[in-house]
Amino acid sequence: GAVVSQHPSRVICKSGTSVKIECRSLDFQATTMFWYRQFPKQSLMLMATSNEGSKATYEQGVEKDKFLINHASLTLSTLTVTSAHPEDSSFYICSALRGLNTQYFGPGTRLTVL
Amino acid sequence: GESVGLHLPTLSVQEGDNSIINCAYSNSASDYFIWYKQESGKGPQFIIDIRSNMDKRQGQRVTVLLNKTVKHLSLQIAATQPGDSAVYFCAETFSGSARQLTFGSGTQLTVLP
Numbered sequence: 001g002a003v004v005s006q007h008p009s010r011v012i013c014k015s016g017t018s019v020k021i022e023c024r025s026l027d028f029q030a031t032t033m034f035w036y037r038q039f040p041k042q043s044l045m046l047m048a049t050s051n052e053g054s055k056a057t058y059e060q061g062v063e064k065d066k067f068l069i070n071h072a073s074l075t076l077s078t079l080t081v082t083s084a085h086p087e088d089s090s091f092y093i094c095s096a097l098r099g100l101n102t103q104y105f106g107p108g109t110r111l112t113v114l
Numbered sequence: 115g116e117s118v119g120l121h122l123p124t125l126s127v128q129e130g131d132n133s134i135i136n137c138a139y140s141n142s143a144s145d146y147f148i149w150y151k152q153e154s155g156k157g158p159q160f161i162i163d164i165r166s167n168m169d170k171r172q173g174q175r176v177t178v179l180l181n182k183t184v185k186h187l188s189l190q191i192a193a194t195q196p197g198d199s200a201v202y203f204c205a206e207t208f209s210g211s212a213r214q215l216t217f218g219s220g221t222q223l224t225v226l227p
Contacts, residue, residue, distance in 0.1 A: 004157075006157075032212065032213070034214070034215075041122045042122075042219075042220075043203060043217045043218065043219050043220050044158070044203070044215075044217045046214060046215070046216075049212060049214060057212075091155075093157050093158070095157075095158075095215075097213055100209075100213065101146050101163070101207070101213060102148070102160065102163065103148075103213070103215060104160065105150070105157035105158045105159070105160075106157050107156055107157045108155070108156060108157045110155070
């Protein structure tokens with residue numbers, strides 16, 4: 001099966017600091033990856049589409065300067081939450097598109113901003 | 115696209131019974147649908163998918179039914195087991211969307227012993 005990893009699995013940081021989350025497709029190459037945010041008891045909200053070698057496409061209402069996405073290789077996309085604040089605390093999940101249709105999800109990263 | 119669930123519907127079933135989880139999707143242009151299972155604190159796990167040119171697809175203990183007329187999707191789990199307890203999300207996408215998924219609000223399935 002397709003495997004996607006995320007690192008770290010959980011992170012606690014102080015308000016005002018930046019946090020980087022990595023998403024890797026371990027056994028396939030992914031031109032396209034996606035970043036989601038999920039609040040408790042809610043569904044996944046798409047934040048942005050990450051395309052290898054080009055700029056990410058952000059969903060409406062998502063600040064691109066706050067959530068920096070880099071997709072430098074076919075197996076790695078990173079999400080950096082800059083100047084994190086408590087309201088950024090959430091569960092961040094990435095997925096990688098395999099083939100034309102199927103997204104495989106990472107295990108998620110729990111971010112807590114104090 | 116994005117979908118925000120303001121509450122999580124729940125379904126409780128007895129172990130060994132069949133479960134049916136329903137989902138209404140929004141975009142008549144959607145041509146590919148997926149069911150995901152999400153356990154607490156984990157990422158969504160692919161269960162089964164179906165294309166819009168089909169109305170039924172079966173996997174191991176799971177069946178997905180698609181009714182395009184009323185834009186309805188269902189997931190049937192046979193002989194539900196305790197390990198099936200999780201939140202189940204349907205997701206829709208179409209070829210013109212760069213395969214972005216729009217998620218339903220999810221259903222919390224609890225399997226009772």
